[in-house]
Amino acid sequence: MTEAAAKPVVIRMYAAREEIYPREAKGRYASLRWACVWITQLVFYGLPWLNWNGRQAVLFDLGARKFYIFGMVLWPQDFIYLAALLIIAAYLLFLVTAIAGRVWCGFACPQTVYTEIFMWIERKIEGARSARIRLDRQPWTADKLARKTAKHLAWGVVALFTGFSFVAYFAPVRSLLSNIGAFALGPWEWFWIGFYAFATYGNAGWLREQVCKYMCPYARFQSAMFDKDTLIVTYDQERGEPRGALNPKATPQDAKKKGDCIDCNMCVQVCPTGIDIRKGLQYECIGCAACVDACNGVMDKIDLSRGLIRYSTDNAMDNKWSARRIGQRILRTRVLIYTALLVLIVAGFGTALALRTPLKLDVIRDRGSMGREVGDGMIENVYRLQIMNTAETGHTFRIKVSGIDSVRLATTDQAVLDGASTRAVPVRVQVERSAAARGAAAPGSNHIEFELTAVDDPSLSVREKAVFIVPK
Numbered sequence: 001m002t003e004a005a006a007k008p009v010v011i012r013m014y015a016a017r018e019e020i021y022p023r024e025a026k027g028r029y030a031s032l033r034w035a036c037v038w039i040t041q042l043v044f045y046g047l048p049w050l051n052w053n054g055r056q057a058v059l060f061d062l063g064a065r066k067f068y069i070f071g072m073v074l075w076p077q078d079f080i081y082l083a084a085l086l087i088i089a090a091y092l093l094f095l096v097t098a099i100a101g102r103v104w105c106g107f108a109c110p111q112t113v114y115t116e117i118f119m120w121i122e123r124k125i126e127g128a129r130s131a132r133i134r135l136d137r138q139p140w141t142a143d144k145l146a147r148k149t150a151k152h153l154a155w156g157v158v159a160l161f162t163g164f165s166f167v168a169y170f171a172p173v174r175s176l177l178s179n180i181g182a183f184a185l186g187p188w189e190w191f192w193i194g195f196y197a198f199a200t201y202g203n204a205g206w207l208r209e210q211v212c213k214y215m216c217p218y219a220r221f222q223s224a225m226f227d228k229d230t231l232i233v234t235y236d237q238e239r240g241e242p243r244g245a246l247n248p249k250a251t252p253q254d255a256k257k258k259g260d261c262i263d264c265n266m267c268v269q270v271c272p273t274g275i276d277i278r279k280g281l282q283y284e285c286i287g288c289a290a291c292v293d294a295c296n297g298v299m300d301k302i303d304l305s306r307g308l309i310r311y312s313t314d315n316a317m318d319n320k321w322s323a324r325r326i327g328q329r330i331l332r333t334r335v336l337i338y339t340a341l342l343v344l345i346v347a348g349f350g351t352a353l354a355l356r357t358p359l360k361l362d363v364i365r366d367r368g369s370m371g372r373e374v375g376d377g378m379i380e381n382v383y384r385l386q387i388m389n390t391a392e393t394g395h396t397f398r399i400k401v402s403g404i405d406s407v408r409l410a411t412t413d414q415a416v417l418d419g420a421s422t423r424a425v426p427v428r429v430q431v432e433r434s435a436a437a438r439g440a441a442a443p444g445s446n447h448i449e450f451e452l453t454a455v456d457d458p459s460l461s462v463r464e465k466a467v468f469i470v471p472k
């Protein structure tokens, strides 16, 4: 055995991160990404400040266990609606991925959006790509220290505001703000503001592409939703190769032998994950199309047609399909099935929401006292009515009981509830002993029914079954 063959082979499970200095991309897709940044952040930062019916429009009040979403008040019992919303969002994401690949990752994912904001701050303070590389390589000076400090402070401010806005979905934003000013926040509020701010600062400032490469679960399984008609960012090998630098002295014959790629590396320099799309589709590619913008800019400058790097599909590249043919393949069987299922789920969700009665009634029998005989020849059972008015407005409700001949309420038949409130109403229900003797109620369990109706709105009504015990 030779010495070389005997040498152990070392397989490294960890590769140290190489710093990426993305160049700023300018073009149609960069503008689209910034539009997504503005829209998502205006919604995220702005929504807690929006009022609706005199209260915060969107508030997940965990303490009171009520979720306010504009005109709707959801309770823990309505969790199914929130779960359905999440299922719809996930399903929509699957559908979009099947059609257009990783557009969510490249344009609207919070990781992309905050990284874009943090990189913008970085460019403003440390300068363009080459200036940032120079700054990092030079020894520490007062200027470098000042720039680095300013950048991290600015990142910290954005991160803290993001953490504050996140917590404002769970605690009323105005009192949260005044409590911060008075240093009167509770420990959980401090914790979650700090935690969310730290996550934003760490993910968008330091980890960046590593979140997409190593931490995001969606990145792992979304390739299962791809097929040969899914849009991906692609380099046109046939047109671009053989690549080579522009040579002003080249003869027309030489120029004909060369591909359109001038090997300027712009597509690599703008890539936020630091890959070279000319090597083919790689799992690190988040579909941000920064390389498309960069290459289009280069093609414009050297007077060649755009689209050397472009959104296309495997089938389109293999068969040289036109944009129209690519568009026609969007409506393929798989996509139509996904869309039909999504429409069905959304329709079911919308119908369930529209038919939802904003009133709930639970009847709890007093297990401590079975049916008992009281004065005047009556048999009596005791219940607790747990009434939940999930509407925004208060109502007076009339309580009725039925199901056995002569059954009646021996207590109040009215309950007043404020909007979005619950109330436990103890009631006593009586049946005449003579009715039981006539056979209207058998000894043991008998079914009765409570009905609750709003006095000012008879359409607001619920019924709930219960058991009336007649002693043997």
Ligand code: SF4
Binding pocket: 240, 260, 261, 262, 263, 264, 265, 266, 267, 268, 278, 294, 295, 298, 308, 309
């Ligand atoms: S930007 Fe375009 S021309 Fe420049 S290296 Fe990339 S593919 Fe080639």
Ligand code: SF4
Binding pocket: 233, 267, 270, 271, 272, 273, 274, 275, 276, 277, 284, 285, 286, 287, 288, 289, 290, 291, 292
């Ligand atoms: S290869 Fe292009 S589309 Fe993919 S991440 Fe890099 S810049 Fe974005």
